[in-house]
Amino acid sequence: MSDPTVSERRIRPIQDAIATENWKQALQLCDKWSKKGEKSDRFLALKAFVLVNQLDKNQHERGQAEVLELCKRHPPVSDPETIYQLQEALKCLSLEEEGPKLWERAVTAKQNDKDLYMRWLNQAILDNNWLSAQKATMGLRKSFPRDRNYEFWNILMCFLIHMQRDLPEKDRMLFGTLAYRMISKAAETIPTDQQKEGQGPGKSISTPEEVALLVQVLNSTGRSAEAVKLLQGDSVGMESTAGKKDPQLVLSLLLESMKLSEQWDQARSWSHGLLSQPEYQSDNRIWHLWLEAQSRLSPDGLDKESQELLDSACNVRPPVRAAYMAKMQYFRSHRGENDLDALLQTCKEYAQAFCQQAFCFDDLKESLRHLDQTRFNDFTASCPEQGNLAQVFRLKLVYSSFSTDVSRKDLVDFASRALQLYQSSLADTTGSGCPEAVVLAILALLKLAAATGETRYTFFAVVLLQIARARFEDFYLFSILLVQLQAYLGLLSLAMDTFTRLSVKNLQWETVGHLILTRISSLHLEGSGLEENHFEPLGELGTGLIILENADSALVRGIREGLRFNSYSNIHNSVEMRADIERSVNRLIYAIEERRLRRFLQMSEETVLPTSSGPLSLVDKRDFAFLPSYRPDDAQLLERFRCGPLPHEKWIAVMALGDNLATYLKAELLSQTALASKAFENLSVSQTNVERLTKDGLETELTTAEKASFECHQILARIVVLAKEGAEHEQLTELLEKLESWLNARILKRRNNRDRPSSGSGSTLAGTGIEIPTWETLHTSLTELETLQIIAMALAVLAAAANKKSKSKSKTSVAVARDTLVKLQKLVVDMEDTIRQEARDLKDQVNAPGVLGKLVDLGLARDEDSELAGLADVLNKLCDEITMETICGRIKDSWDDALDGVLAVKVKSYL
Template structure:
């Protein structure tokens, strides 16, 4: 902290050090006391003021911190200061950054650099300010100024890096590459280069300009020695040769790489690509685009060549000889690359005119004979397995099953068994097997897992157990059996299998994620939330993993749990976006320039995250849902988000086009490939094939960017603004004597019309068509079921239409005018119809799935809440404001028709919510009765039905102490299938109770409103 001569900001270090020690130990009150004493002795010290501002900010007093910081800034600008030290400026910069006022920090450094233009320390501080502001042009200018001042290579590279950022993030930036090249070339001629990162940067700039020969010349010269590892140099050289279409030379280079690193799979693919003379730049998915590995055989590997068949055969034969030499020289089980290369060569033969894939089959069999005991062996060759015919699949499975003795208990035998099951799963052969056989396979998996538990008895709790995959596969089969038969017992057994696995070892994240989705589908959201919390998702995983639970919680009655998830996510995103520039500054300081580009690109990707936009809207909507019973609190919430205007701006068409999708969909269960798709909610197609099913699953993933999720995010971003305009518009119209009411109303009505048009488009209709549909559903002329997927959005649209009708100067609804109460009837009838339809279709929870209680929750917490806010706003607008009576008689009530319409609407809403309450009460049964109902699905009389696996689990747990002993047996002592089912019942009751509580709050509000309306009308 001290500057030269033992001074810190012009103050002796011995007086400053105790303050910093108190700050570092979070003793802010003590630090403030010490700082106050320091200011008493140095009242005009900018550094002392900067310290005080820092302490105030840490104490959660941003306004005071900003005021003190500005005082320090003014002192810096005064003529009494004769020396600027970086310590004072950097302390102020920390405060301004945390207060989100980077512009003030930058202005301080700019002023200091103006006064001391040759001070390198100040210029570096200014450069870092521009880095934090992502001002690439000013970064470049400042770096070049430093380079001219001291001539250091690092400052030139800072400038070149800033140019690269302009190329990546500004239009027309490509033209600057020539400038970057010229700057580096001039420096090389006079000073050469001294850092590996500098050489990599120079070659990258040449490569971007397609100057491959020049890049190769640089690499083969003296500068090439900067690359420490010969293999890295060869890989770079091979890539440049391939891009320059020097395929023969490139293949020789890659051959050298493989001789040194035989397990380098990417280099082998480039080697094959160069031999066959086609583009070796392996395709990469576009930003934010989801791809599915099982459908990407042709994308993941080089495509068909245009060489003659004879030449292809000759070159592949040569490659095969080379690969066989690699196999002979590398006998370790750790080196799988050369053996996989053999399979790839045979695949290329099949692609290039040799349809006989016998050798491909032989290569696969050899691979499994060598590596079949490894857990990765099946996934290694997954893309090749999809090329096999039905007969080949059967032959391969027979070969593998005959390769080991399944009755023995050993790690290798268990590995072979798992590989056999995995291949069946990958090939889809399980998809076509009869129900009885599938049930037997699932039971065999569970039995195998239990039989081999003793192998894991000595492992540490944190280590993966042998055979964990078996329970995941068994659960997957049981889910498929449920999909086929609609027998709830299979779904319960799928849960029991995973719960059993977590009882044995509680750290298996794959089990937990699957349970999150199974419990969500079952309606037991508290259990889903509990298992998700145990995953301890943090940092960037909040962006890629939250999709497993967040959509379900947002549509649940557990608003506080959802709000906590949203809060954690937004805190990470906001903090990262605010502080990520510090990582960039660190990368500059440590001269890792590739990381500079990587960090900035990563931040840009996160900033454009679709989920980030969606969760911002979700956060506001959650607060509105939670406080919908209090008009004042809702107004406060809306005021804190600029009345929803910023969210509307974020959802404009240009922004939506460039959103990124960062969710890791590969970790989702097969039956819910995206958060908006669940195959279990669809009927099982007996005629579907494994390949058509895979294609369907991959299509959903690849279409996620253009699917309902994007439209939903756009629609949600409009809601807070529409809620505000609905409340404001009807208040302005109904309140008598409002100044400038007419012009204000016109503006509100016009903006509402624009937003409602956009809202209608997000559902897939024009505004006029959407209005017609609402009128049709309200009158009974159109079936609500025809619009079921977006029914909540339709109900919200109707609530906003009613509010728009109140504030519009022209008839908003055909056949009505602004003084007509008919729009209230439209909302009343539509809400009643939609909820009655939902209650009619809904069956007993937890025993007949598909009743979509989440849909009922959304109806109550979204459209009904918005409508009640409009009612409250209207009532407040029409409540007498203490006016005196006119001389002619009693106070006139021109809004009596609206009061009557509102009263009718209040009664409608109360009756509708009461029917929901009644239905929910009917779902609540005594715990033992509900438990017996669920357990009956596991005690079927049919010998082929569910129940066998749950019995096996209970029997295994009971016999564990005598068979396996040790820690695992002890962990299984409390196991009980009935106990798991009891928790499911409890979770269902908790969900019902929470929704009942929400309904009760709204009924209380409606009762109060009804009493007030009666008082106003009489």
């Protein structure tokens, strides 16, 4: 047997070589120590792992044989570190399912080794393998029967298997039944009086967390009525020994079980009893259950007792917000005249009670939408007018009541009124200002921009937001709107700088990060400046991905700690969160954007984009709830000012095709054999995935430029596959003709745009005559440049194949005439030159003499013929000319910076 100290000393340099992916050196070290007689399990597993990762086929197969031999060896491998190493080797061989068997065999040799069982369990949790975890806990339960916790661990694992949707229904039902039987036994054995001295809990339920596990099992197996009965009983109810330790947890469990059981009579009676007690009247959850029970049992109206409950709760002083919300919700669900009168009266009472609170309008808006115009006017007349917050509230009422075809004059007048309130609030020393009035003015301006299609209103909105944010830096809505609108206007460096001020942290990258990172690789390639905290796209994408990986690791720790401290109530939620992160839309989008940026920046790539062979079942955690919403159509309004449609599964499938195509071609050109092989395999999978897409729905996720590039990528993918598989010459010729047509069409479209006055690639800023590069200008240019680079690489691969064929006289590959490839390469160069010339033309316009003055005049609404002229007076009070020059100067510099980004991209020719 090898000396462990000597083995460790020999293994360490091999691990160092593996860490740097120096597989050749690692193999040399393995051979060296093997000849010296090193035969420890860890060394043998490490040597097999090194062999598996060799490019030489014979060595790879030898490694596979050694791995499998170690896995099946008698006596079995029982050293945990060796098992970990073998699991890594099995992953390289795509034999991950064999990993858990190593632990099963190991514990048969060491049945009383608790550390071995715990390592097995921890590994199973890391792998999300609950079947393996259940076997580990069952082994712990059997080998250490005196430890009561292992009983509940085993129940929990059976429950988690039951909740695993990707397992066969038969297996899920089996483990659900097992969990039910075991937890029921633990519930039945609860002593009638556990408070007697000296009496231990045994294996019966004795803590709130164990009660939570009981209820989770009962509810998930369709026995919620049984859960309700137990939770209202003496054994595990709120008054039981366990329940008294955490009554809020038991209350939450009972509310959940009541709703699932649909025992509405019992739900109404129980919730009514709780709501009669003042300490429960502020709990929205109880009100929601009571209202649902009411709607199921008495759809036509309230009985006297229920009416008295609502009236009584709303008469409490200080007023109870939850009670008023429940009362309004009830009357909203009925459309009778008396109900509408009651709803109006409740709204009035609520407004009187909470009109000085920021949440007042948000709570009322749904109810106000149910009122007819007469009642709405009645409500408006009843609202107080004194005080800044009261005036902002009235502005919200006005804005929310605009008709869909509101006139441009009304919108400008409203914006003026809102800005005047904001300006006067700044001079009011008794108040704190009204930043929300600016948000209302911005929304009115965006309605104007959407109705007219004129960019100047969006520009004006951006200027206003920058003026207001200078005074209210912590008012997050200003920064949120600025990020979106600056990016929309092509001011990407400013948008990135604004985004850094949001101080996005942790999982906010999953919910908020999309505001700036979506399509960032086709909008702006470099950082936002030289400041210490400047935004660097590639680094921020990496941060977003690392945060998600760290979140997964934190959840794994949380699950393990939950077991350690017998805290079961949140373990299932942690398991669900891990599954959500694994299937996160943002995770895939960030990975795609990061890889595209790396290609633009000509960085090396050693990996492929993970590709799913089946339909994606993704989880979307992108949040938009933080955006202002005073009207039902506000969300739709703000959607119009995004940088393209929101990406989902179709976008990901389309981008994966382009990514795998680019990865394969580059690997071929750099002679990265292993990478090229894997990328080609993924390319075939991507082709199958995109064939399932319905072209009619692509515009809901793809921009015009992305759809055009997708068309080209499909042609190129077919060319690459046919060329590699040795297709008929006629098939390749036909596809190359399609590629030529695509290039000619894109060149013609760009040249036609340039030839039209005021219809170039940018957008004209009305009132100034300046052509500016909006997000679409930048996105289209960078997307097309990326596609041109892929075409150039494809032509080079075809040329290399033709040279190889001419030398080898092979019949398995098709040679393409060099003249054809040169002709296509010339079109690539022509199109690149056209894109670059348009960028230079726009750059000249942005930097032309007098542009800054025109932007300042527009920002201060000095054009007397413009509808915005009515805002000039209030603008002059909010901002002086020097400040406006600074703002407009930064805007001009940002456009210049964005165009420099386009000009920095050069398509590399390989012919």
